[in-house]
Amino acid sequence: MGGSDMSGHRVIIIGAGPAGTRAAQTLVRAGLRPIVIDEGRRSGGQIYRRQPDNFTRPYSALYGTEAERARDVHATFDALIPHIDYRADTLVWNVADGHVWASCEGQTQAIPYDALIVCSGATDRLAPVPGWQAAGCYSLGGAQIALKAQGVAVGHRVLFLGTGPLLYLVASQYAKAGADVAAVLDTSALGLRLRAAGKLAAQPDLLWQGLRLTLDLKRRGIPVLTGIRPVEIHGHPHSGVAGITVARGGRTWRFDGDAVAMGWHLRPETQVADLARVPFAFDAATRQWLPVVDDDGRAGNAVYLAGDGARILGARCAEVTGELAAMAALADLGHVADADRRRALLAQKGDYVRFASGLAQAFPWPADMVAQVGDDTIVCRCESVTAATLRASVGAAHAQEANRAKAFSRVGMGRCQGRYCGNAAAEIIAAARAAPIESAGRLRGQAPVKPIPVALRRTDV
């Protein structure tokens, strides 16, 4: 059994990426034996995802400039394993009444906690583009994982579409790995980046990395277009993606390719926090509803959030907020707090917050493009719901916010539960009502966090 300190406190950490690793390290140092539950087969999270056992690519090939950080996070976690109750390959599908419901290999248990530290990470923020339902359209994160974990590309000739650092990072990783990168198509104008340079300078080496990635892509002769609008992803129901047309000003470009990797920066994975009844508030800078936490990550009711699952502040900051959240949990459980360490971590976090606000300014979510997406464009891919159907739920059926629109139109009702259409649906609903985006509300999270089999059985009673 695990999860408790000498006074019997049971602490559960969800997620074994950089935030979860540092949280676990902090708890173990304080004499606790936390339970660490992770969906991954191996620790590292998405950003420092490890390759399968029999793969032998070096850290430098897998993680580039972040190789040393990846190595350190992995080594830290590996050293912790004897001191924690580590449950890999395990899905947390619900949280209720002070218990985490975790499932593994068809069995589930309700595990009680005195403190719950949620390090649930992020997924891509996606925008609907005409034709994006074609086979061969991937999220940037998905395209990166295919390469990082399995050493495969999502296509022979890959088109990169969206905005944000990940757009350039993944395109460059594909190019380095020998994949044919057809084009990098950024919806953000270059001028925005220059205006955000002051804030981005809060992390000078990350700013420099970003510039190098762009230069590297251009040096390879890959077309990099900024400030574009996607017109259509061309494709066929059977053969999938064939290419893309984009426009800027009065001009259009067509690029051929058999796969699209797309994403508009990231969004926090907040389902677990939602099920744990953490309150949410609207964040104007990112036009999203985010869980409410204090500086240290406290979300109330013995729940703590850290890493990108709370705010998109990046992998480096996840290590900081992971430690902060664990320190907050320890303090709340009666352990003596290290005020100097806390101050130092909060100062580091402040720099990352400034950098993140620069990224939001440099690589904005294309709210207008999404709000004006054509009627026949599919908004919800899980349920194949078009913008026209969603707009009709607002018009004819008088839905005023996302959950009502979901009930009428099915947007967000499928297996992703609105992860990939929720942001866009809110924009479309708000625009259809000529109302502010926050009035469209947010899709309430419902269990299970990810699909669970009807064959799942409880084994703890």
Next chain:
Amino acid sequence: MTSPITHTDVAIIGGGLMGCSAAFFLAQRGLSVALLETDKVGRQASGTNFGNVRRQGRPIFQLPLANRAIRIWRNAREMLGSDVEYLQSGHIRVCFRERPDNIGKMEEYAQQAREEGLELELLSANALRERFPWLGPDVLAGSYSATDGHANPRLAAPAFARAAARLGAQIIEDTQIVHAEKLVEDFHLTAADGRQFRAPILLVTAGAWAGKVAGWFDEGIPLTPRAPTMSVTEPVPYAIAPAVGVMTPDEVETVYFRQVARGNIVLGGSTRAASYPDDYRSYVLPENTMTQFQHLSRLAPALARLNVIRVWSGIEGYTQDALPIMGPSARVPGLFHAFGFSGSGFQIGPGVGETMAELIATGATDIPIAPYAVNRFGG
């Protein structure tokens, strides 16, 4: 501060399926109606239930009401001008091997139901599995109704509300009535923001919240708020036409499922949790989801191979005998009730609306409503 007072022939408190369909049929009879809903129409139990349009298994004395309702379901698309996804694809009720006495009960029920115009076909275990090969080996016998089916609860009440509005009814959402009383001829209703509504007739269709409204008129009706355990699977090729349920005295075995035309299978039953009408909250307890999965796997083992993508619940008002309160008040002339449907109001909903409209407009109905009298619990 004074705001204009809304006067109508009938005021309705509660915009679920009962209230919305009553508003529609009252408006159709030419009465002016104000329907007052705290939140949005059809969002509570009417929008979160399983969606069974099932007559069989209801008390025999309820079948005339259920028959009236099914005629409305069949015409709903034309009558309302929008699709509520009614699918008359049959309903099968089965019993398990260890309860062979249920076969006799099924036969007896089928005989009585036939007299009320509901044809049921009794099927042996072998005949059942031949027709519905996805049923499990523990299923002993079944009763099949070809003329029942299912519909989409999320669409039904709002569709009635929109159709009522087209006939002139005022559908007033986001309006919580905090007090009502009868002064001389009229009921005086006060909303949380001070707006006033007056009508000589008041119909209470406020579901789990109706006990509070009835209490304003000294009609104390104990309602227990409960929350159903609902789940839905990922879509799979359409293969299961009828809605399926279990006949058993053991509540934990009472699971049911149906497949919608686009392929998802909606699962329900086995357990109910507490719900919290004062907070407008209900929760699916994870342990109930697990119990439900276990019993569903026994009823239809093939389901065990599917994934559930979402669970949900709602707030339902239960009476002591699980029968609704439906009819005139025992104390206040002009006051009518239709609530406490105890988790089985969806099918009869439109029939309740039409019957209440008839009762209010004409003073009488041929539908037997005596079993639902408000004063049957004494007091």
